[in-house]
Amino acid sequence: VDISVTLAGVPLTSCVYNASGPRTGSSAAMSKIAKSASGGVLAKSATIASQKGNDLPRTWHEDNGKASLNSEGLPNSGIDYYIDPKTISETMGESPTKPYMVSISGKNIADNLQMLQKISSTIESGSVNIAAVELNLACPNIVGKPTIGYDFEQMEDVMKQVASLPCFSGSKPLFPLGVKMPPYFDRPHFEMAAAILNKYKHIVSYAASINTIGNALAIDYHAEMPVIRAKGGFAGLSGPAVKYTALANVKQMRELLDNSIDVVGAGGVQTGRDAFEMILCGATAVQVGTCHWTEGPGCFDRICDELKAIMKDKGYGNVEDFRGKLKEWS
Ligand code: RRO
Numbered sequence: 001v002d003i004s005v006t007l008a009g010v011p012l013t014s015c016v017y018n019a020s021g022p023r024t025g026s027s028a029a030m031s032k033i034a035k036s037a038s039g040g041v042l043a044k045s046a047t048i049a050s051q052k053g054n055d056l057p058r059t060w061h062e063d064n065g066k067a068s069l070n071s072e073g074l075p076n077s078g079i080d081y082y083i084d085p086k087t088i089s090e091t092m093g094e095s096p097t098k099p100y101m102v103s104i105s106g107k108n109i110a111d112n113l114q115m116l117q118k119i120s121s122t123i124e125s126g127s128v129n130i131a132a133v134e135l136n137l138a139c140p141n142i143v144g145k146p147t148i149g150y151d152f153e154q155m156e157d158v159m160k161q162v163a164s165l166p167c168f169s170g171s172k173p174l175f176p177l178g179v180k181m182p183p184y185f186d187r188p189h190f191e192m193a194a195a196i197l198n199k200y201k202h203i204v205s206y207a208a209s210i211n212t213i214g215n216a217l218a219i220d221y222h223a224e225m226p227v228i229r230a231k232g233g234f235a236g237l238s239g240p241a242v243k244y245t246a247l248a249n250v251k252q253m254r255e256l257l258d259n260s261i262d263v264v265g266a267g268g269v270q271t272g273r274d275a276f277e278m279i280l281c282g283a284t285a286v287q288v289g290t291c292h293w294t295e296g297p298g299c300f301d302r303i304c305d306e307l308k309a310i311m312k313d314k315g316y317g318n319v320e321d322f323r324g325k326l327k328e329w330s
Contacts (some may be wrong), residue, residue, distance in 0.1 A: 001311040002318040003304060005039070007262055007285045008176035008205030010099050010131045012039035014304050015319050016275055019208075019266050019289030020045050020103035020134060020180070023297065025076060027090035033292075034091055038300040039285065040098050041091060043082045045105035045136045048114060050078035054141065054230035060218055061294060067241035068290045069218050071141045071230045074105060079115045083122045083130060092129075099131030103180070105139050109158050113165060120167035120174055132205070133175055135162070138182035140214025140236045147214055149182040152192050159200040168203045176205035178264065183210040183245050184252070194256035201258045208264035208287060209249035212236025239290040243268030247281050254282025254324060270299070272306025282324040 005015040017039040023029045024044040033041045053075025060069045081087055082102045092100050102119065106112035112135065123130055137149040137158070148155050167174040179197065184190045197204050216237035218227045226233020246267025254263045265278030266287035275286040291299045316322050 001308045001316065003307055003311070005285055005319050007264065008132055008178060010040075010176060012285060013098060014039035014300070015279065015283075015285045016269075016300060016303050016307065017285060017287060018042055018292050018297075018300070019287035020136065021070075021072070021289050022293030027087045030091040031093070032297040033300070034093065034096070034098065034100075036297040036300040037304040038098070038297070040101055040131065042101045042134065042287070043091075043103055044076045045074060045103040045134075045139065046076050046079040046082050046115065047074055047105065047107060048079060048111050050081065051075060054143075057227065057229055058235075060227040060235075062218070062239075065294065066239060067218075067237060068239040068293070069216060069228055069235040069237055070212065071228045071235035073141050073143075073230060074139060079104065079118055083119055083128060085128050088128050088130075096129065100129060101132045101134060102130055103134040103136055105136035107142070107145070109154075109161055112158065113161060116162060116165055116167060120165070123175055130175060132178055134178045134180050134208065136180045136211070138180050138211030138214075140182070140212060141231065143231055147182050149193060149211075152196065155193070156196050156199075159196060159203075163200055163203050173203055173205070177203055178206040178208055179204055180211050180266075181207055181209045181249070181253070183213050183242070183249050183267070185245070187252075190249075190252040190256055194253060197261060198256075198258045201260050204261055206262040206264050206284070207253055207257060208266050209253050210242065210246045210267045212238045213242050213245060238268070239294075240268045240270060243274060247277060250278055250283050251281040251326070269303070270295075272303050272308070272310050275303055275307045276310050276322075279319055279323050280326045282326075284323065 054073030265283030
């Protein structure tokens with residue numbers, strides 16, 4: 001069975017790959033993803049300058065593994081590191097067989113525009129292979145900043161200004177652009193978010209749903225304190241606990257977005273069955289975040305093997321055979 005797909009025009013040997021965030025901060029960590037069955041390598045969301053992130057403790061995993069929290073606060077090495085030919089060759093090896101992608105999460109619109117310009121210049125110089133860029137509209141952990149994807153006015157403004165950059169003003173974007181979306185919970189919000197992305201479909205190649213469910217709170221019962229230090233303990237919720245919200249977001253986005261925009265499923269995927277369900281709901285590819293964090297890069301080999309076994313069992317030869325084919329009750 002064949003689990004390869006084309007995402008945003010980029011061929012992936014496997015439809016399962018890593019989410020930005022866990023184990024994606026350095027070339028040493030990312031090279032392990034490159035060596036695994038992951039369909040690609042997506043770097044940690046970058047800011048203009050490197051930053052340390054929030055004070056510890058900033059991550060937590062529930063004992064039963066069903067939920068995780070993070071308030072990392074965007075620790076990263078800065079955009080220059082993630083687009084440096086040295087970082088990319090250390091990550092991918094000398095003859096890469098899969099795509100390398102970067103994620104950006106600027107402190108403000110100007111920073112996102114500046115990072116996109118830097119990426120454009122680097123791509124135009126021909127010195128590196130960057131297959132796609134993910135614009136993170138959904139980080140919940142920055143003190144004093146709203147989640148952009150929940151502020152539709154700001155989201156529209158971001159898309160408008162990005163679309164006016166030289167790299168997107170030609171007949172075809174210089175590189176495929178994806179957006180990482182926060183989870184929505186109400187139909188009108190899905191409709192508003194999708195309407196903005198559809199308006200900018202000439203520059204948006206995929207939408208990845210979902211980032212973590214923001215501002216969750218876990219309590220240390222013994223200490224009678226939040227488990228996380230920053231932001232009063234409010235942090236992004238991930239892991240199996242968010243899978244059902246993620247499936248719904250993938251289904252809604254696939255229904256509402258123009259067909260030219262691919263949907264990437266993310267949120268609580270830890271088995272081949274989870275990936276299969278995401279694809280049934282319309283996902284072109286599936287990102288794995290928390291499971292990669294807790295299990296390590298071996299998770300990509302396991303999840304791909306499990307997905308292949310399910311497809312074989314059901315008689316599906318490739319991903320298109322069941323993508324978006326969730327049946328309806330009569
Ligand atoms: O670094 C983080 O705190 C973080 C980011 Br940028 C994000 O997009 N999602 C998340 O759960 N954590």
